[in-house]
Amino acid sequence: MxxxxxxxxxxxxxxxxxxxxxxxxxxxxxxxxxxxxxxxADRYKTLAEENRMSMRLLPPPRGRILDRYGIPLAVNEQNYRVVIIPEQTKSVKETLLALGKVIGISSTESRRILREVKRKRSFVPVTVRENLTWEDVAQIEVNAPDLPGAMIDVGESRYYPDGYETAHILGYVAAVSEKDLTGDPLLELPGFRIGKSGIEKVHDLILRGTGGTSQVEVNAYGRVIRELNRQEGKPGAEIKLSIDIGLQKVAVERLGEESGAAVVIDIHTGDILAMASTPSYDPNAFNRGLSTKEWKSLIGNNRKPLNNKAISGQYAPGSTFKMIVALAALEKGVIGPEQKVFCSGHVELGTARFHCWKKRGHGAVDLVQAIQSSCDVYFYEIARRTGIERIASMARRFGFGSSLGLDISGERSGLIPDKGWKRAELGEGWHQGETLLAGIGQGYVLATPLQLAVMTARLANGGEAVRPHLTSSIQTDGTKVNKEIKAVKNIGVNSSHIELVRKAMNAVTNIPGGTAFRSRISDQRYAMAGKTGTAQVRRISKAEREVGVIKNKDLPWEQRDHASFVGFAPVDAPRYAVAVVVEHGGSGSKTAAPIARDILLEVQKRGAVSQPGQDQPMIDQPPIPERDA
Amino acid sequence: MRDIRLNEFDLTFGQKLLQLNWMFVVLLAATASVGFAMLYSAANGNLDPWASRQMVRFGVGLCVLFVVALIDIRVWFRLAYFIYALALVLLVLVEVKGSIGMGAQRWINLGFFQLQPSEVMKVALVLALARYFHGASPESVGRIPFLLIPLLMVAAASGLVLKQPDLGTTLMLIMGSGAIFFLAGVRMWKFGVVIVAAMGAIPVGWQFLHTYQKKRIITFLNPENDPLGAGYHITQSKIAFGSGGVSGKGFLLGSQSHLNFLPEKQTDFIFTMLAEELGLVGGLALLGLYLLILIYGYVISLQCRSQFGRLVGLGVTTTFFLYVFINIAMVMGLIPVVGVPLPLVSYGGTAMLTLLFSFGLLLSVSIHREAPIGRRGAEEE
Known part of the structure; x- marks a missing residue:
């Protein structure tokens, strides 16, 4: 068809x-x-590049913190940890089991690890255990053939060689929390640590350094194929403190089991040579992670180990405040240097009776004698004559009543009461009795150990308004920046008055009858002057007074008096000031004065540290241990 | 007279070899070589595991092509319905006892070879429809009852394939058959009716789709909706495509492909890799090769004296075109991802064999273009 x-x-x-x-x-x-x-094309080219490239941040090594002689106080230690790379083993479970035979892995741990393995891509290492000991590392290396996929990895972690002694000054580092995020990408790195308190916190930014970057090519699963470009970061700056770690250790050791604080300050520069607060804690434990039990024992301790008592403990200064009262009275002219006051053991004001610590009384005493024997009646009398406003003003000139601007946080301001304060805070008028109590450093008056040390320094240096500080220099990339020490103003107190008070303080320690005569330094080169303080923390009832005041050792710890001592040395050419406060320590002369004496003796023996250009102590300098550079 | 004529159309083996369209074979080999190169690149510059095996398959496929081409077109005419019936039986068989692959029953394991009956059907349906419409008069084509049998043939084939489920092959079967109906002279308005009816059936058919098929279509309509999930393939493919630019990133240098951002780079998405590494220039060159193959297909078909030969040739060519268009449109995000390989280039044995078998038919048409075919396979009176 x-x-x-x-x-x-x-x-x-x-x-x-x-x-x-x-x-x-x-x-x-x-x-x-x-x-x-x-x-x-351009749009997709960009997208393809974004796909391919990944920026990895390289965390910079954190800057070290050194003491005034260059002894490291905070360093970065290599931290060995064992990780498992799931893709390198046939069975993660079996490797874990084998690893468990070497280092012991609890079932909770192994569940955590297996969970992480499931969540992450098979080439991402999963940490099994951190902070391995050398024995563990060696054991794992030896057994490596039986541990497929297990690897030893080295990281850096903060280590404080003298953690217990320096915890309150240096603070500690810890993981970044949500509210710490500032946009610095370093903070988002897993495992990155930042300063949470103390020097670590104050100087965190400069200690942290700048992160480097590594530009890598990644595949679709995020595996790094190769590095394209690398930019090294800048390591954190090295910070030198004014602390002398040798002295610091002596101070902590001397305070021992007591709950207390000691501050040693260079009276001309304001360098804090030691600042101890006991009991302390080990900041390294924070870094490795505290157990609940450890944490509970830290916060449950009634001696408050986490608290830096040197700057945040506020105590009634007791008799150590009497120098201020004496200077205020001298300045107002309500008492002459030689003028005497008769002490019968108590004074009456209206219906109230104010007692001297010495029940039988001191008899007629002048200023030097009153300070030497710490006569309370003398000071009731001159305080009454001077008035609270004059006392408060003198106290503020010596650094009381406000924070001193120390370069770590946590500093409390203490309290210097006056009429205005009482009306504003308590809504009541001022009673004269309260002036009397302030005259012996009790009542409303509160001061921190640091303020007591600064007061002593200002007495010892003739009224120069030194301010305390911890940082002495910051070294970045080889350039060293010294902390500038501002020319200090004089607080404008008559120098003959200060001279008189210093003479009285010398009498306290060096003339028989002084409250701290037993704690004197007999070596004339190192002789110290000082003042004891014993502050009541409980009210003594009339009935108790009649049968006899209960001795401190018979009281429960919480009700015993706070003991304090302030002093300076050497007497003839003062250079160091010290303040010691022992919570519920009994009496200043028995508890605080011997500690202060030992510390002052030690600091003098350690050398002439305040001389300009002098970087090394002249004697007793411990060899600087070789630590990682 | 009949005897002499018969001799005139029965060519000797030697004559057949001379008649074989060798240029076309060279064209096929050139296209397949592009595939070898891309598979070499997909394995990061290694012949293993893909390029070498693909070469072997192409070699085997060429043998099949020659055998098919040398068999007389009249033999294929006589076997057309039988092959269709066989394909249908295989499809039922795979439904009953096929192995599970990619969540769909598609293969029959013959030990040495994974037989995919849906691929056989692509050829069988063309043969059967070509035979049915061979010599049909315009009057008969105009009658609807006459069209019922071929419609049933298409429905049975595509229904079984859809049930596997293999949406891509189903669409190819329907569109390929549509082209043969169209060439056979079925009136335009009838196509219109079918298309409108099909549109009406979409909401009903939607319910019969598998979840993954629905997801693919939704993803296609809005890929940015789920860039890390199902839309990932399309998005990454477009990025690879676009980033290639005019001249490409260079052979072996496609970052999207080699860093595994591009999925299935050796099979369905191989054109993307080519476009990324060799750019618009490379893509157009391959399209050019495909266009030449299509043109050859048309020329060969139109030179054929018999309607059967013409319909087989154009049917095969159209199926080939559908492979090319669906695959490339799919990787460029023009149509949903339906899993159709790029002919002669994508890694895969079954598709290669089907293609070379059908090109064998095309060459048989070419060799036996002068052979007259009667209504029932005998020479024309």
């Missing part, structure tokens, strides 16, 4: 239409290719 012409025509037309349709569709493909590869 044959096709007619119409049939051929129809077939030809249909074939042409089909072919045309196909050409049309092929041109849409070409059009699409043009759109993607020419018009949108």
């Amino acid at each position: 044959q096709w007619d012409t119409d049939q051929y025509k129809l077939f030809g037309r249909r074939t042409a239409m089909l072919a045309g349709g196909k050409l049309l569709l092929l041109s849409t493909l070409v059009g699409r290719m043009y759109y993607l590869q020419v018009l949108q």
Whole structure:
């Protein structure tokens, strides 16, 4: 059979239409290719690069913190940990089991690890255990053939060689919390640590340094294929403190089991040579992670180990405040240097009776005698004559009543009461009896051990308004910036008055009858002057007074008096001031004075540290141990 | 007279070899070589595991092509319905006891070879429809009852394939058959009716789709909706495509492909890799090769004296075109991802074999273009 012409025509037309349709569709493909590869090429090129490149942050090594002689106080230690790379073992479970035989892995731990393995990509190492001991590392290395996928990894972690002694000054580092995030990408690195208190916190930014970057090529699963570009970061700055770690250790050791604080300050520069607060804690434990039990025992301890008592403990200064009262009275002229006050053991004001610590009384005493024997009646009397406003003003000139601007946080301001304060805070008028109490450093008056040390320094240096500080220099990239010491103003107290008070303080320690005569330094080169303080923390009732005041040792710890001592040395050319406060320590002369004496003796023996340009102590300098650079 | 004529159309083996369209074979080999190169690149510059095996398959496929081409077109005419029936039986068989692959029942394991009946059907349906419409008069084509049998043939085939489920092949079967109906002279308005009816059936058919198929279509409509999930493939493919630019990133240097951002780079998405590494230039060059193959297909078909030969040739060519278009449109995000390989280039044995088998038919058409075929396979009176 044959096709007619119409049939051929129809077939030809249909074939042409089909072919045309196909050409049309092929041109849409070409059009699409043009759109993607020419018009949108730049956009997709960027996207492809973004896919391919990944920026990895390289955490910079944190800057070290050194003591004044360059002995490291905070360093970065290599921290060995064992990790498992799931893709390198046939069975993570079996490797864990084998690893458990070497280092012992609890079932909780192994569940945590298996969970992490499931969550992460198979080439991402999962940490099994951190802070391995050398024995563990060696054991794992030896057993390596039986531990497929297990690897020893080295990281850096903060280590404080003298953690217990320096915890309150240096503070500690810990993981970044939500509210610490500032936009610095370093903070988002897993495992990154920042300073949470003390020097670590105050200087966190400069200690932290700047992160480096490593530009890597990654595949679709995030595995790094190769490094394209690397930019090293800047390590954190090295910070030198004014602390003398040798002295600091002596101070902490001397305070021992007591709950207390000691501050040693250079009276001319304000360098804090030691600042101890006991009991302390081990900041290294924070870094490795505290157990609940450890944490509970820290916060449950009634001697408050976490508290830096040197700057945040506020105590009634007791008799150590009497120098201030004496200077205020001398300045107002309500008493002459030789003028005497008769002490019968108590004074009456209205219906109230104010007792001297010595029940039988001191008899007639002048200023020097009053300070030497710490006669309370003398000071009741001159305080009454001077008035609270004059006393408060003198106290503020010596650094009381406000924070001293120390370069770590946590400093409390203490309290110097006056009429305005009482009306504002308590809504009551001032009673004269309260002036009497303030005259012996009790009542509302509160001071921190640091303020007591600064007061003593300002007495010893003749009224120069030194301010305390811990940072002495900051070294970044080889450039050393010394902490600038501002020229200090004089607080404008008559120097003959200060001279008189210093003479009285000398009598306290060096003349028989002084309250701290037993704690004197007999070596004339190092002789100290000082003042004891014993502050009641409980009210003694009239009935108790009649049968005899209960001795401190018979009282429960919480009710015993706070003991304090302030002093300076050497007497003839003062250079160091010290303040010691022992919570519920009994009496200042028995508890605080011997501690202060030992510390002052030690600091003098350690050398002439305040001389300009002198970087090394002259004697008894312990060899600087070789630590990692 | 009949005897002499018969001799005139029965060519000797030597004559057949001479008649074989060798240029076309070279064209196929050139296209397949592009595939070898891309598979070499996909394995990061290694012949293993893909390029070498693909070469072997192409070699085997070429043998099949020659055998098919040298068999007389009239033999294929006589076997057309039988092959269709066989394919249908295989499809039922795979439904009953096929192995599970990619969540769909598609293969019959013959030990040495994974037989995919849906691929056989692509060829079988073309043969059967071409035979049915061979010599049909315009009057008969115009009658609806006459169209019922071929419609049933298409429905049975595509229904079974859809049930596997294999949406891509189903669409190819339906569109390929549509082209043959169209060429056979079925009236335009009838296509219109079918298309409208199909549109109406979409909401019903949607419910029969598998979740993954629905997801693919939703993803296609809005890929940015889920860039890390199901839309990831399309998005990454477009990025690879676009970032290739005009000249490409260079052979073996496609970052998207080699860093595994591009999925299935050796199979369905191989055109993307080519476009990334060789750019618009490379893409257009491959399209050019495909266009030449299509043109050859048309020329060969139109030179054929018999309607059967013409329909087989154009049917095969159209199926080939559908492979090309669906695959490339899919990787460029023009249509949903339906899993159709790029012909002669994508890694895979079954598709390669099907293609070379059907090109064998095309060459058989070419060799036996002068052979007259009667209504029932005999020479024309």
